Structure formats: C-alpha cells, structure tokens
Amino acid sequence: MPIKPLSSDKLYRVSELNGLDADCKSTKHLTPLDEIVGQERAQQAVEFAMSIKEKGYNIYAIGRNGLGKRTMVMRYLNRHEPNDKESSLYDWCYVVNFEETRSPKVLKLPAGTGTQFKKDIEKLMQRLVKGMPLAFDNEMYYSRAETLKNQLAEKQEGALANLTKQAKEKSISLSLTTQGDYQLVAMNGEELHTEETFDQLTEEERNQFDENINQFEVKLRGIVRQLTEWEENYTDKQQKLNEEIASEVIVHSIKELKDKYQRQSAVKHHLVALEKDILENLDIFLEENEEQVALAYAALDKKMPRRYQVNVLVSQDDNKFPIVVEENPNYHAIFGYVENATFKGTVFTDFSLIRPGSLHRANGGVLMMDAVKVLERPYVWDGLKRALRSRKLNLSSLEREVTLSGTISLDPEPIPLDVKIILFGDYQTYQLLLHYDPEFSELFRVTADFEDEMVRTNESEEHYARFISSIVHDNNMLHCDRKAIARVIEYSSRRADDQNKLSLHSADIANLLRETNYCARSSNATMIRTHHVEQALQNQEKRVSRLKDHVMHSFVTGTTLLDTEGASVGQVNALAVIATSDYQFGSPNRITATTAFGEGDVFDIERKVELGGSIHSKGVMILSAYLASIFGKTSKIPLTTHLTFEQSYGGVDGDSASMAELCAIVSAFSQQPIRQDVAITGSMNQFGDAQPIGGVNEKIEGFFDVCVIKGRKPTQGVIIPASNAHNLMLRKDIVEAVEKGSFQIWAISHVKEAIEILMGMKAGMLTEHGNYDLDSIFGIAQIKLNGLRK
Numbered sequence: 001m002p003i004k005p006l007s008s009d010k011l012y013r014v015s016e017l018n019g020l021d022a023d024c025k026s027t028k029h030l031t032p033l034d035e036i037v038g039q040e041r042a043q044q045a046v047e048f049a050m051s052i053k054e055k056g057y058n059i060y061a062i063g064r065n066g067l068g069k070r071t072m073v074m075r076y077l078n079r080h081e082p083n084d085k086e087s088s089l090y091d092w093c094y095v096v097n098f099e100e101t102r103s104p105k106v107l108k109l110p111a112g113t114g115t116q117f118k119k120d121i122e123k124l125m126q127r128l129v130k131g132m133p134l135a136f137d138n139e140m141y142y143s144r145a146e147t148l149k150n151q152l153a154e155k156q157e158g159a160l161a162n163l164t165k166q167a168k169e170k171s172i173s174l175s176l177t178t179q180g181d182y183q184l185v186a187m188n189g190e191e192l193h194t195e196e197t198f199d200q201l202t203e204e205e206r207n208q209f210d211e212n213i214n215q216f217e218v219k220l221r222g223i224v225r226q227l228t229e230w231e232e233n234y235t236d237k238q239q240k241l242n243e244e245i246a247s248e249v250i251v252h253s254i255k256e257l258k259d260k261y262q263r264q265s266a267v268k269h270h271l272v273a274l275e276k277d278i279l280e281n282l283d284i285f286l287e288e289n290e291e292q293v294a295l296a297y298a299a300l301d302k303k304m305p306r307r308y309q310v311n312v313l314v315s316q317d318d319n320k321f322p323i324v325v326e327e328n329p330n331y332h333a334i335f336g337y338v339e340n341a342t343f344k345g346t347v348f349t350d351f352s353l354i355r356p357g358s359l360h361r362a363n364g365g366v367l368m369m370d371a372v373k374v375l376e377r378p379y380v381w382d383g384l385k386r387a388l389r390s391r392k393l394n395l396s397s398l399e400r401e402v403t404l405s406g407t408i409s410l411d412p413e414p415i416p417l418d419v420k421i422i423l424f425g426d427y428q429t430y431q432l433l434l435h436y437d438p439e440f441s442e443l444f445r446v447t448a449d450f451e452d453e454m455v456r457t458n459e460s461e462e463h464y465a466r467f468i469s470s471i472v473h474d475n476n477m478l479h480c481d482r483k484a485i486a487r488v489i490e491y492s493s494r495r496a497d498d499q500n501k502l503s504l505h506s507a508d509i510a511n512l513l514r515e516t517n518y519c520a521r522s523s524n525a526t527m528i529r530t531h532h533v534e535q536a537l538q539n540q541e542k543r544v545s546r547l548k549d550h551v552m553h554s555f556v557t558g559t560t561l562l563d564t565e566g567a568s569v570g571q572v573n574a575l576a577v578i579a580t581s582d583y584q585f586g587s588p589n590r591i592t593a594t595t596a597f598g599e600g601d602v603f604d605i606e607r608k609v610e611l612g613g614s615i616h617s618k619g620v621m622i623l624s625a626y627l628a629s630i631f632g633k634t635s636k637i638p639l640t641t642h643l644t645f646e647q648s649y650g651g652v653d654g655d656s657a658s659m660a661e662l663c664a665i666v667s668a669f670s671q672q673p674i675r676q677d678v679a680i681t682g683s684m685n686q687f688g689d690a691q692p693i694g695g696v697n698e699k700i701e702g703f704f705d706v707c708v709i710k711g712r713k714p715t716q717g718v719i720i721p722a723s724n725a726h727n728l729m730l731r732k733d734i735v736e737a738v739e740k741g742s743f744q745i746w747a748i749s750h751v752k753e754a755i756e757i758l759m760g761m762k763a764g765m766l767t768e769h770g771n772y773d774l775d776s777i778f779g780i781a782q783i784k785l786n787g788l789r790k
Helices: 040-051 069-079 114-136 139-169 195-199 203-260 265-280 290-296 331-335 358-362 371-376 380-390 398-403 427-436 458-474 482-496 506-522 530-544 546-557 614-631 658-670 696-710 722-727 732-740 751-759 777-789
Strands: 059-062 090-095 105-110 172-176 182-188 311-314 323-326 341-343 346-348 366-370 420-425 446-449 453-455 501-503 567-569 571-579 584-597 602-604 639-645 673-675 678-680 717-721 744-748
Touching: 040 059, 040 069, 040 420, 040 446, 059 427, 069 323, 069 366, 069 420, 090 114, 105 114, 105 265, 114 203, 114 311, 139 203, 172 203, 182 203, 203 265, 311 358, 323 358, 331 358, 331 380, 358 366, 366 371, 371 380, 371 420, 371 427, 458 482, 458 501, 458 506, 482 501, 482 506, 482 530, 506 530, 546 571, 546 584, 546 696, 571 658, 571 696, 584 658, 584 696, 602 614, 614 658, 614 777, 639 658, 658 673, 658 678, 658 751, 658 777, 673 751, 678 751, 696 717, 696 722, 696 732, 717 722, 717 751, 722 744, 744 751, 751 777
Parallel strands: 059 420, 059 446, 323 366, 366 420, 571 678, 602 639, 678 717, 717 744
Antiparallel strands: 090 105, 090 311, 172 182, 341 346, 453 501, 567 673, 571 584, 584 639
C-alpha cells in the first residue's frame, strides 16, 4: 500500500486553552503567577538549601541564560522568612582597638542599631569637643593649676637657696649659666676668684676650695635629681587634675550611653575603653599640639577625632532578609577593602576607611553571582572558598598578598560569616569545577538544575497563561486577548521544537511580549491581539534573517543548483540547517552518488578533503554497513561509490543526511531515477530504521521556500522520520498547503519507505532463494551487481 502523507492537523498543535475558564477573555482576568513556571525541581533544591544552616549547603544553579533562574530565586527569597529562631541579623561596625590600633575591633549590634550607635558617639564627641576646653577655661582650674605650679617653684627655690647659703658660708658661689647649667665657683670676698687671684692662694687654700666644691657638686647632683622628681610629681598631679576636670565632663556625658547599651557587653566594654583613652589623650581636645591635633581631626565628613569614630560597615534592615546580587564580582567588590586618605601630603589609613564588600552586606542572607564572572576575576574564587571554609570574613589587603610587599596596613578583626552563596552558571562550567576543584562539591552541595522545557498539557497551558499575565502586569503592558495568549503558547512550543512541550526560556517570551506590546501601541490598539504577535515575530525574523535572504537569493539566481521537479539518477535533495548565533533556517542541498567498478567501498569525498565531521563520517559508515547487509551477504559489492554534497564549501557534520545518501547510492546502483520534487531528511541505523534529527521545522520550511522560488508543484513534499512527527510546529502557509493537497509531508519508519516514495517502486523483499523481487529497486540493483560480478 502506498505510504500516506501526514494530515494538516499533525503539522501544528493549536492551543485551545482548555485549562482556562470560558469567561476568561484576556490576561486582565488571569491571576499573575508568583513563581517561575515549570521549575519545581529547581525550586525544591533552593528551598532545601535555604532550610539547612550547616556549612557547605550553597547552591549552584545550572541552566542556560534566559530560563528565569535569578527571577525564580529572587521570588522565592522574597517570600522567605529570615527572622526564624535559628538566625538573626546584625549590624557590623569597626572601632579603634585602643591597645593595638593596627587591629581594629568588630562590634556586633542588633540589626538597625549600628547607625544610631554611630550617631550617639558623634553627639558625645561634639559635646566633648565643645565642653572640654570650657571645663579647663575657668578661674577654679587656673587657681588649682597655679597652686601646683607655685608649690613646685617654692620647693625648687627653697632647695637651691639652702644649697646657695651653705656654699656661701664656704666662700663658694652657686650660679646659673646662660646655657642653663649650674656652676660652683670659689669666691674672693664678695668677688669671684679669677685665675690669677686663685693661683696666688696657698696650696692648702686651693685644696680646701677644691674639696668643698666637690662636696657641693655631689649635693647639687642630688638636688637636681630631686628637682626632676618634683617636676615629674608635679606633672602627675597636673595630669590628675586634668583627668579629674575631664572626668567630670566625660562621666556626665557617657553615663547615658552606658545605660542605653548596658545589655550589649561588647559596646559597653568599648565605651569603658573609650573613656579611658580620652583621659589619656586630652591634648586632642585641648589643642596643645597643633600638628598632632590637625591629623587627629583629618576627617572627611565631620569635625571630630578620627580615633573615636564608629565605622558602620553594614547596617541591616531588621525586617528585610538581605539579598545581594553582585554584578561585578571583583576581589574588592566582594571582600571589601581599606582606603587611604591624604592630609597635608601625609598618606594614612585607619579603621574608619574600611569599606564593605558584597559578603559583608549579604551576611545573614544570600549573595548571588554569575559563576563565569567569579572565575574570570583573579583571586576571587580562592578568597570565596577560604571565606566559606572558615565562615569568617578576613579583610586582608590584596595588594600585600599579591606583591609580597611589607607595606604597613591594617589587620582588622575578622567578622563571623553566615551567608548562602548562589552561583548561576551553565552545565559546562559546573562540570569543569567538579573535575578540577575537589573543594567545589564540598562547598556547593546543592545543585538547582533548571529545566529547558515542560510537558504541554491543559494544566501547564493554564500556568503558562498566568506566567504571560505576570509579565504583562510587571511591565505595565497592554493586556493580551485569549487568542494572543494561545499564539504565544504555540510560539513557545515552536521554540521547544515539540508539539507536546513548552519552552521555559522565559527571556524569549518576555522579549516577544515587549515587542508585541510595542506593535500594539504603535497601531493605537487597546489590547494585544494575534496579528500583533504575528507582526512582532515577523519583525524579529526580519532583523536576523539577512543570511537566509542571501542563501535563498542564490536559488533565485541559479547560483545554487537544485531541481524541484523531474527525476535524476544518483541525485537526491537533502535538507540541512544553517545556524547563526541567534537564528537558524533550513536550506536544501543536493547529494550525488556515482559508481565505478571497484571493491565495494563508499568513497566519502567530504571526509577525504576534511570538510566532513566525525558524526557525518559515522553516518556514512553506518549506511555502508546497511548496503553491505543488503547486497554483499555472499560476495563483495563490485562497485566503488563516490558520495558528496554538491556546492558545499564549508564543513559538513551530522548524520541527518544518511538516509538521503543511501537513497542516492541505491539509485546509482539500480540506475533508477529519484524524484527531485521531494526532499528527505533523517538518520538511519545499520538495520535501515529511520532515526530522529534536529531542526525538522526549519528544514521543511527551507525546502518549501525553495519550491516557491523555483515554482510550486502539487507533487512536492518532504520525507521525515516518523519519530520527528511530534516536533512539527510548521508555518501557517505550509499547513495550509498540506491542507489543500499541494504539499506533502511523509513520516517514515524505515529507509525502504523513503526509497518507495522517491523512486516510485517498492524497495524489495528477499525471496526464498536469497534474491530480491525482480520488480523492486533492490532486485534491479542486485541483477546489475551480479552482472558485474560475472
């Protein structure tokens, strides 16, 4: 019985939207979907990872760009309840470590209180900066300070006066030189001895003077030591007085803060240390050393000593789960850094110049990044693994680590890290990380694998319609009527290359809806209708189809040789797909086979000139094996076959032309012509069974377009594998042509069926004697081969 072509209803699955209520007329009446359609598996993985607090349960989200990975994760996280019993959010601040200024201390405060604490300290400093000088600028302080000074002066003067009196009794003068040194000189009455008068003394008198002077020098040295002790004692008393005066100001001002933060031990300890340090550094407030004070106040924002500032690194919203998306994951952007400041030519840094990174801001929540971008940036991947392993954020200088220099820099106290990392990437990157980094599987234990497509049912179409509604609502578009929704769903099936599937590439659908909305608004429509969707699809194709137009023009001019009518021996029309980065289309190719007396080899010209890929070569070998099983069971095939793609100047790969190649060879063997008004695509196995191929829609449309160019005939058609029938979502003009009987599409299960369609005769069956029917293609070929064998 002749093989029947497919009916038009098998070529395109229309969306009836049976899952929607009959009274649902547009997206206006549909509840927007609050999740990404068809990604239940990935969503469960994210929920699982987020519910486990242990180390290592970070997420790698696998899938092509445009599947809505980030959108799905964001929507789930926005519904995620962060303030459970096991976790809470904190503000993180850096303050000076008064014992070791190179190692700033971390303060952990309840979420939302860090900025208030900073303001409280600023108010305290403002009070002290104004109040401290006033406390020291009054008569009571001056009187007490003067008393201490007078007491010191009286002691000093008294000790020196006593020594001067004793020396005078021994005729020795105690005086102070212009250089500030004390001098003991022998006296001659009321005058000082000169060298001449001293030499006139008897030796006994001179010796007596020398002995007395030596004794007084010993006493003078003792008094000088005592004067130093008195001065030190005076300084201590003066300092104590200053501290008493300052303490009265500080205690009054700081008591309120201590009461306010009494439940936070770290803050309370810092306030105690701050109070002590202020008392030890009163000169900062009293402006006794101008240079030192100028540097101490070299703040870029407010006039307060830098030493007592609070650097709020992270301030969290107590009611908002921190979700950070890092678009530029370089080292400093993720881990933070320490800035340098310049003041009067001096470069300096301190804790107030520490700047946060994404990990700081995401602490207690989630940080999302693109895996490839993370791996592209130097040192980022190692730093990320180090932070996740230790669960600490060490803010180390990248420059110091890279250059190995001894430059002085800060070594801040590490911050405890509690964060979930979500990396978005493709499957190839995932495999590379698994293969080359043994730590990857320990730190990223959860894989969220995003689907490319979903099964098309009434229920899934209803979900998809709600997904379309969510895009319309989110982007403030015109609403789609029922038919427009159905057309978008049909487009999704075409993108999935399957009548029974829907594409989950949400970016494509969103882009189509945006362009459709533009078309509708441009025509002043109040609602998106089917013709707007069609117009947007036509516009999309026109933008990217320059190469297709160029290829099709070669058929118009006759540059590419192809017949769409008549019949020829050893010549068949095969179908191929040409793909660019954002578009693919079908284009028919002529395959020819010629034979010559030989050893039965199939000489693949494409392979010999290195234009054929390995998969294509495999296909040729498989059809060679099938040929041998048909014609070479008892003796070698006495023909060598030369097989090629005509006018193919680029590479050829894939096995989708193997059935076409076999038909060309059988035609050459039997010398029976092949119909040129029919094209064929399909792979085959060693038993001749037809196997599915890709791009079936584009291939059929490509041949149909060439038939239109060359001249349409009602006998024209295409042969495809039956296993590709469910992939058909063809253009409307082709469906209409099939419906009218002016174009045929045959779905076959075996290559023999293709031979019968192309050559108008049955392929042939083996008889009891091991021969083929004489009135079959195989029988005719066998007779010719046997003649050559003799």
